[in-house]
Amino acid sequence: MTTIPAVLPAVDEVVQPNAPRPSARRGRSRRARVTYALTVLAFILPSAIPLAMFTLGPMVAAAWVSLHEWNLLAPMTWVGLDNYRSLLADPRTGDVFLHTIYYIAGYLPLVYIGGLTLALALNTALKGRSLLRGVYFLPVITSWIVVALVWRWLLNPSNGIVNTVLEAFGIAGPGWWSDPAWAMPSIILASAWKDIGFVMVILLAGLQAINQDLYDAAKVDGAGWWRRLVSVTLPLLSPSTFFVVVISLINGFQVFDQVYAMTGGGPGGASQVVVQQIYDLTFRYGKAGEASALSWLLFAVVLFVTVIQIRGQKRWVNYG
C-alpha cells in the first residue's frame, strides 16, 4: 500500500515532501480497525461534505448544463456539443482568452519582480521594516472594489492625478481606462500594485527559511551581492517562486473583480476577459449553457497550464 497515487505523482511531491508512510496495520483487531475508520471519517467528513456538495458537484453539473440551451428560467433544451461549437466558431472567444493572457503576461512579471525586490529589501536590517511590511501589505487586504475605485480615479484621463503629474512634466497622458489601447495596461497596473504585497509576504517567508550559513560560505568564497543572489538566493527561493507562479496563474486566468469595476470589459470590449464573458453570458444574455461551456474551456486551460507547471518544476524547482 502506498499513499502516492499513480494519477498525480508530481502533485504529491509538491505537497507532501515528507509525508508519513502509512504504518502496517494488518495485525490489528477488527474492532480497532472500525474505530480507526470512524476516526478518519470524523476528521475528513467536515471538509469532504462541503467540498463535494458545493465544488465537485457543481463542477459535474456545469458539464451537464454546457450541453444544453438554458436561460436560467425556462427548462433546459438538449443541444449536445452545439455550445462548444458556437464558442469555438465565435471570434470573441479567442479575444477574451487573448485579453486574459495579455493581462497575465503584463501582470506576472511585474508582480513577481516587484514582490521579490520588496522581499529582498525588507529582509535586511531595515529600520521600521515591520511598519513598511504593513504598508506594502495594505493593498492586499483592501477590497478590489475599493482599489478599482481609487485607481479609476487616479487614472482619470482628464483630471486624474497621474495625468496631472505627467502634464506638469510636459507629457500628454494617455486615456487610460477610457482608451481601448490603454484599458488593459490600466488594469494590469492596478492589479500589480494591489498584489505586490502578497508576493512579498510569501517570498519573505521563503527568504527567512534560507540557511544563513550558505551566505557566509559564499562570502568566504568571495561571492559578491549579485553572485549570492543568483547562486544562493534564487535557487533556494525556487519553491516559493513556484508557489507564487502557480497561484498567480490560477488567479490570473480568473481575473474578474478589477475588470468588472474598472472598465466593465470596455471600452468596446477591449478589456473583456474570460470570466467577465462568463458573467455577461449568464446574467446579461441568459445563455447559461454557453457560459458553462466557456467555463469548462477555461477550467481545461487552467488545469492544462497547472499540470504543465507541475511536470516542469523538476527542471528548476529546488526542494531541499
Place this chain on the structure above:
Amino acid sequence: MADATMADATTTDATTADATPVRSVGRPSLKRDTRSGTRRTVGFVLLHVVMIIGALLMFFPFLWTIITSISPGAGLTLAPALFPDNPSLAAYLQLFTERPFGQVMVNSLLLAVITTVVQLFTSATAGYAFSRLPFRGQGVVFAIYLATMMIPLQVLIVPLFSELKAFGLLNTYLGALLPTFATAFGIFLLRQAINQVPRELDEAATIDGAGHFRIFWTIILPNIRPALATLVVFAFMGSWNSFLWPLVVLRSPELQTLPVALAGLVGQYTTQWDVVMAGSVVSVLPMLALYIFAQKYIIQGVASSGIK
C-alpha cells in the same frame, strides 16, 4: 583566511535579517574597514529612502481616499487639498444615516466571522487527517481536494445557483455561506503546518494514553497557532472582500454585503466622491485592525507551513 572570516562577521551582523537591530550605522569608527563601512552606510540610507518612497506610493491612494472622504463636495473636477478647508465627517454620517451601511457592515461581519470559524474547523480536521491518519487512497483524496483549488468560483456559479435554488436557499445567508465552509487553500496550509509538528510529541501523548481527538486538541492545535492566525486573516479577508457570489446569491438590499454595496454607490452617487471614499475607508478599517493584530504571526505562519 581566518582573518577574512572575522572581518566579514560585522558585515553579516548588519545585513542578517531580523536577528540583529542596526547597531553599526552611524558608527563607522568601530569598523575595521572604514571605507567599505561608509559605502555600506550610504547604501543602507539609500535603501531606506527608496523603501520609504515606495511605501508612500503604496499608501498614497489611501491617503487620497481619506482626504477625499472628509472633504465635503469633493468631486472629480478638483484634486483635494492635502489639508481640506472645512474637513467634515458628513460623508460618514450620510453613509450610516441615509445609506444602510451600518446594516451592510453587520452583514459582512457576520458572514466573515462564521466563514472564518467554520474554515478553521474544517481545515484543521482535514489537515490532521492528511498529516496524521494514513488511510487507503489518501493520496487520491488529497489530489481531488487540491484540484478544487484550480476550479474558479465563476465556473461553479451557474450550477451552484441552481443547486441552492433547488434547496430554497437563494437570498439567504446560509446559501451565501455554504460554499465557503471548506477550502483546499486552508486545508493545504494547515496540513503543511501540522506536518512540521514533531511526531515525537504525538508518540509521547499516545504512550500517555491519549487518542487522536486529544492529540489533535492538546498537542497539534497549540503547536500550529501561527498557521491558524494566518488562516484567520486569509479566511476573513476572503469573505470580507468576496464580491461575485454574494452579488449573485443575495438579491435583497437588506442582505447586501460591503463590497456589493460599495459597487452600488458608484452607480447612484457618481458625483459624491466623498461618500464613496468614506465607504472605502470604512470597508478597509476592520480588515486593517485584524491584520495588525495578526501581522507578526503571518510571516511566521507562512514560513512554518513550509512553502518549500
